[in-house]
Each structure stands twice: as C-alpha cells, then as structure tokens.
Amino acid sequence: MRILVPFDTANPNTRLSSVLSSAERSEFAAAMCHDVCAAIRAAGHTPELLATADVAVDVPVTVDDRPLSTAVNAALSDRSLPLAVVMSDLPLVTAESIQRLCASAVDVVLAPGLGGGTNAFVTQAPEFFVDYHDGSYRKHLTIADEQGLSVETVDSFRLAVDIDDPGDLAEVLLHSEGRAATWLHNAGFALVHRDGRATAVRK
C-alpha cells in the first residue's frame, strides 16, 4: 500500500522551541520522518512524502504547500485507494504497528494520538475526508459515521505517541533506537526520573 507521510519543511515542531533551536528542530524532524519511512518500508509498504516544499530524501516527494487537511484531501481524491496517511512525528512506530494499522478490511481505520488527534489512518472509501483541526480523532469518527462507513480504531501506543512538546521526548529515548533517538542522544538528552515519570533532560 502507498502510505503518505505529511512533512512540514518550513518550521517543524515549534512546540519544541524551548529545548531545540530552529536548525535542531529541522534535523530532529528529518530524523523522525526517516524512522517513520523506515518502519513503513519494513512493513512492506511504500512511503511517499507529502511535503510543504521540496526536500532531499530517498523517498518520492509530492509538494503541496496548502494547509494539512487541504493537502491530504487533495491527495485522497488524486490517488487510488486504499491509501494510508501516517504523520512524520511518530518515531516510536515499528513495522508491526504499521502492519496492524493496515491489516483491517473495514472502510476506515484510525489511530488516535495523545490529546485527541489522528496520528494515522487508512481509508478504502472515496467518501472519506479529513479535518485535522482540533480534536480530529472524534471528527474523523463522525465523518466516517455520517458517510455510513465502517470504522475501526487501532489500539497502539507506538502510533499514539506523537512528539509535540518537550515532555514527549522521553518516550523516544525509552522506546526507540532509531535515528531520532540517536539524534537526541547525540544532542545531549538523557532520561531523568521525576515523580515517577521519565523526562528527557539536556545536559
């Protein structure tokens, strides 16, 4: 299956600004995106970047600088189905979690993210469309329901953890040995335990 990976080349991961410079955020975003594409390939699928500008990577790139929902909906109507969309800030994903996402025969499979977003989905139905603004997981359930589509949710920690803010970085160090984890190690991040939860602290 072709799997689109939206990628913001302009100013990625702004909520990491308190711990990473702009150049570092770009490097880290590229490392996360690499890990996602590697997991997609290892699962036997074909990653394709849907990027806001051209970017030098070893996967096919479609450039669309419109807002995320517009660009994804345009891609959904242009391409043959089934089609999956997996966010680029999911460095915990593995081949197995991608396979679980893609294993179902229902019309729409959703992978919720922490905080109510939609970190990944697969659709077999041309009627389905996305709306990523505020609480998209519930919106996508509603859209599928209103179109009379069958829908399933994949219960995956690895698909749920998107790296949005500094509190999320610990999960990368805890559960990945990919390029994003290596980047964090090399940038001086290490795990510290506080109040029973691990935090990634820069030394």
Place this chain on the structure above:
Amino acid sequence: MRILVPFDTANPNTRLSSVLSSAERSEFAAAMCHDVCAAIRAAGHTPELLATADVAVDVPVTVDDRPLSTAVNAALSDRSLPLAVVMSDLPLVTAESIQRLCASAVDVVLAPGLGGGTNAFVTQAPEFFVDYHDGSYRKHLTIADEQGLSVETVDSFRLAVDIDDPGDLAEVLLHSEGRAATWLHNAGFALVHRDGRATAVRK
C-alpha cells in the same frame, strides 16, 4: 486468569491535587478502579484488589499495606501462575486490551505506561519479580533478561495511558464512557482544545 489490581486507599492520585480535592480524588480513583475491574471481567478474567486497606467493593480484596513492589512480589510468590497485575488508574482499558495482554504464551508480557512505568504485566515464570521504582518498564525488561525469561511487550494505547496528572484527564473524556468518564463529566470537566491538544478543563 486471576488479575491483581493494586489500589491505594489512603491518598490516591496525589498529582491530581491541583484540580481535585482529597475526597474527590478518592471517588475518582474508585471509579477508575471500577472501570478496570469491569474490563477484566468482560475479558473473562477474575479481578482481585490488592489494596493498602480494606475497601468496600464487589471484588475480592487482599490487604497489604507495604510498598507496592513488596506487596506485588509477595502476591507473586503466594499465588499460582500465570498471574497478571493491572494498575487501577487505567480507565481506558477495554476487554480487548486485557485480552491482548493475556494472549501470549511467553514467560513475561509487559505493557509500558507513558513515562517509562509498567502499567500491566503477566507472568508465567516464578523467577520474575517487580521493581516499580523509577523507570520500571526498562527494569522489568532487564529482570526478565537476567532470569533468562522470554518477554514480549504489548503495544496498547489503552494500557499505556495511566491517569497521573491533570494533563491525562482529557484522554478519559476522549476515549471512555465508563464510570471515571461519567464522574469527570458530573464534576464539571469538559474538553477544550489548545494548541492542537485536548485538555480537560473544569467549568
């Protein structure tokens, strides 16, 4: 399978103190524990509370007021295996996620929690023991490895989300319709979307 659910009757969920009074935290903790026991029953297993003091609930209760790791290790050596331990602050768990936890035939199955903890495990091996202090998920991997035990991790969002601090409450409202979610609704909590993540705000 018998599934132990550790439950702190004394001062549960202290990190919710900024949004819930002591009495409210006790009520909310009981509601979460009810949801966990209901999911265990729906999965065809038998919940048993491992509580720090006696508590009036409709499941068997073993009282042990020692620290969590000590009490769980005592229970592991007292009881016949396989035995599972599932934390009581996991109101998102469903029968299906409990079944996935219990489906494997390996020696030890671990369900990591956000922040490096161990939210649930199953052991078939008498050599296995727990150490819940700081970063227990990695510690439990090491313990299993040092004992030469086969180990698997269950990749479940519903088992990973433990309700520790106010930032976690949104997940209950987003993904559960159980007693804990109803308690939050009745206490005036509602979802608000900020910076792309949902937050539970009390009105």
